[in-house]
Amino acid sequence: MSFLRALLSSARPARRSPEPGSGLPTDDDLLLDAPDERIAPALVAAAQGTYAPASALLAATRERAEWENRDRYTLRLAAFAHHRQDWLTDWLLAAPGDPDALLVKAELEVRRALESPSPADRLRPAGPLIDAAAAGSPCDPVPWRIALDHARGALAAHDTFEALWGQAVMRSSHHYGCHVAALKYLAAQGSTHRECFDFAEQAAEDALPGSLIQALPVRAAFALLPATTPLSALSPSSPSSAPPSPSSPSSSAAQLTARIDKAADLAIALSAEYEAGDPWAAEVRNLLAYVLVSRERWTEALEQFRLIGPYATSFPWASPASGAPTDDPLGRFLELRYAAQSRAASGAAPEAGRTKPVGVRRWTPGRSRSDGHYA
Structure with a gap:
């Protein structure tokens, strides 16, 4: 049995506010990576040094x-x-064995290591933290999701990853984060796009109703799109054209394109199960909007931008694969939202122009959405 089976830009017009009645929030109403109402007080307190x-x-x-x-x-x-x-240092000093504090610390150390030039070396100290967090909460799959990310950065062998995956799914067989971690590992290990799709599609097929795992194939599609459809060619001023094909036989390219569209269709159905403006589905809808824009499915993309409401997320717009400057994900979001609105409305390319990138308007603890804060 294979390992896979074992796992089971920008010329643009001056930005305009959405048309009245479009259902789209104005630019000023958008906020990047806004927290939900449960975690917002915790972040405010952390900003004040309280854990x-x-x-x-x-x-x-x-x-x-x-x-x-x-x-x-x-x-x-x-x-x-x-x-x-x-605040986290104080928390660990006050309760060094707290599984929740250890969990945050483990995630922090893995995150720092993965963003460093030599992640494998920096990941070693995180191992004991992950072990301690798992021991302190034996039924919890989250330490095992962190362990999966750790294994990806450490270039762990397949059998090592399989063992961690088994521990994760034993605790929660439909855990979204663990499935995303597995997909990232497959991609990092050099698995083909078809293998990544195979894993994602099987996981989506086995997922519970309404589970975000049903969006896993659209994440696989996202990894493929930069090689086939650079978004820099999809600004409102660019002529509409079919996306270039992958450097593979035309039949294979057509099959991959069909899988991308199938993944988008599945994610559209999933999005429809959530209320408009639901923060829980925000990242999936942002990702779906990206994929739909890249496929020039303008009307469907515009509908996802409407359902997103004010909840823009850094992913995928800050990803280098999206063609966005990493310091302006919100600007990229707005640029492509305008492209979808313009193309869906008329199909005609607006007059070309260029504006300076807007500042990234982030949610900051202690600040309200209307205070005009820009990070």
Whole structure:
């Protein structure tokens, strides 16, 4: 049995506000990576140097087995600690064996290592932290998701990754974060696009109704698109044309294109199961909008931008693969939203022009959406 089976730019017009009645929020109403109402107070407190709300939040997710929320909140808290760690240091000093504090610390160290020039060397100290977090919460799949990311950065062999994957799915067989980690590992190991699609499609087929795992194939599509459809060619001023084919036989290229569209269709159906403006589905909808724009499915892309509402996310717009400058994901989001609106409305390319990138308007603890803060 194979390892795979074992796992089971920008010329643009001056930006305009959306047309009244379009259902799209204005540019000023958008906020990048806005937290939900449960974690927002914890982030505000962390900004003030206090860890108690974060501790209470993660303890609640552990006690209630809210593994998807636990993973998402751990990622957000670790991302905040990446820039300001005093509150996490105080938490670990006060409760060195706290599995929630250890979980955030483990995620933080893996994140830092993966962003460094030599991740394998920097990942070694994170191993004991992951082990301690797993031991402190034996039913929790999140330490094992972190272990999967750790294995990817450490270039772990397939059998090592399989063992970790087995531990993860034993605790939560439908955990979205673990499936994303597995897909990233496959891609990092040099698996073909077809192998990544095979894994993602099988996982989506086995997923529970409404599970974000059904968006896994569109993540596989995202990894393929930069090689086939550079978004820099899809600004509103560019003439519409069929995307270039991969450097493979035409029949194979057609098969991959069909899988991309199938993945998008599945993600559209998943998106329809969530209310418009639901922050839980925001990242999946942002990713789906990217894929639909790259496939020039303008009307469907515009509908996803409407469903996203004010919840723009850094991924995928900050990814180098998207052709976006990493310091302006919101600008890229707005550029492609305008492209979808313009093409869907008339099919005609607007007059070319260029504007300076807008500042990235991030949610900052203690700031309201309307205060005009830009990071």
